[in-house]
Amino acid sequence: MKVSHYFEFESRVTGGIRESVAHQRKMLDRLGIEYTTEPTLEADVFHCNLLGPRSAWYARRAARRGVPVVANAHVTAEDFGDSFRFTNALARPLRPYLQWAYGLADALVCPSEYNRGVIESYVDVPTTVISNGVDREKLAGFEALEATYRERYDLEAPVVFLVGHVIKRKGLETFVETARRLPDVDFAWFGPLDLSLKGRETTALIEESPENCTFTGYVDDIRGAYAAGDVFCFPTHEENEGIALLEAMTAGKPAVVRDIEPFAWLEDGRECVKTAADAGVDAFVEAIERLADPDLRDRLGANAAARSEEFSLDAVAERYRSLYEEVV
Structure with missing residues (x-):
């Protein structure tokens, strides 16, 4: 079997989508499935990760050639808003485009049951839930970087942190205001800032954040963040899955999350601390104060690490082989 595993805009797209594609290709390597990263219909399966215009062009022609099309449903109108400048304006017209584009696929891959529910409101195309997975090898040896990264960013334990692009949708305002309410606790958001791409409100939140709230910008070795x-504080309002959350769990870090549908699989008080879906800053302050207890952090972190094993690339990979065999 040969797969055309195409990632349109590969040189420009970063963040979780890029990580997911890297994970998929590692899984195909482990499965021994031959693939090319070039778009071609000289393959048994055309698999695209972003249904941009070029991917759609190939998908439409694949139907005529009898080549099955698999597409990952990374993007929804629901999680597109409150990301970068102009994304709110684009979110509404994005939905009808995605309905058309996802309709070109023979099978859609959804990273979570929540995402599948959203996608099934878009199109009547068979869906399969396959986690983005977590690359445990990428995090190997992270513990040795603790002193270096705490000294680099002047952080003192216990550090409340988040990993990923700094965008409003991920709960930026809650993160900043929680830090403001807890001036004796260090908060750090590890990830690209891209201020030129941010709206005025997002930029103000970053620039006017309190002294105990650090935005590191791009980190050369993401293991240093973990x-x-x-304590992984993730007050996001909308998420398809959350690779950074899976990485934090793999590193044995307890998380504070909202009780929203994407995180329904997490058990409050076992692997994480949950606040109400619409919780304000008070709830996050209370959760962080609870996790000042090192014994509680250790217990939740150990449970989180154990739970994360079901998302390892080895555990997820076989689902791609099954899907390819099914569509072929």
């Missing part, structure tokens, strides 16, 4: 952090 080494420096103690």
Whole structure:
């Protein structure tokens, strides 16, 4: 079997989608499935990760050639808003485009049951839930970087942290205001800032954040973020899955999350602390104060690490082989 595993805009897209594609290709390597990263219909399966215009062009012609099309449903109108400048304006017209584009596929891959529910409101195309997975090898040896990264960013334990692009949708305002309410606790958001791409409100939140709230910008070794952090504070309002959350769990870090549908699989008080879906800053302050207890952090972190094993690339990979065999 040969797969055309195409990632349109590969040189420009970063963040979780890029990580997911890297994970998929590692899984195909482990499965021994031959693939090319070039778009071609000289393959048994055309698999695209972003249904941009070029991917759609190939998908439409694949139907005529009898080549099955698999597409990952990374993007929804629901999670597109409150990301970068102009994304709110684009979110509404994005939905009808995605309905058309996803309708070109023979099978859609959804990273979570929540995402599948959203996608099934778009199109009547068979869906399969396959987690983005977590690359445990990428995090190997992270513990050794603790002192280096805490010294680099002047952080003192217990550190409340987040990893990923700094965008409003991920709960930026809650993160900043929680830090403001807890001036004796260090908060750090590890990830690209891209201020030129941010709206005025997002830029103001970053620039006017309190002294105990650090925005590191791009981190050369992401393992350092998980080494420096103690509590993963993820007040996102919308998420398809959340690779950074899976990585934090793999590193044994307890998380504070909202009780929203994407995180329904997490058990409050076992692997994480949950706040109400519409919780304000008070709830996050209370959760962080609870996790000042090192014994609670250790217990939740150990449970999180154990739970994360079901998302390892080895555990997920076989689902791609099954899907390809099914569509072929």
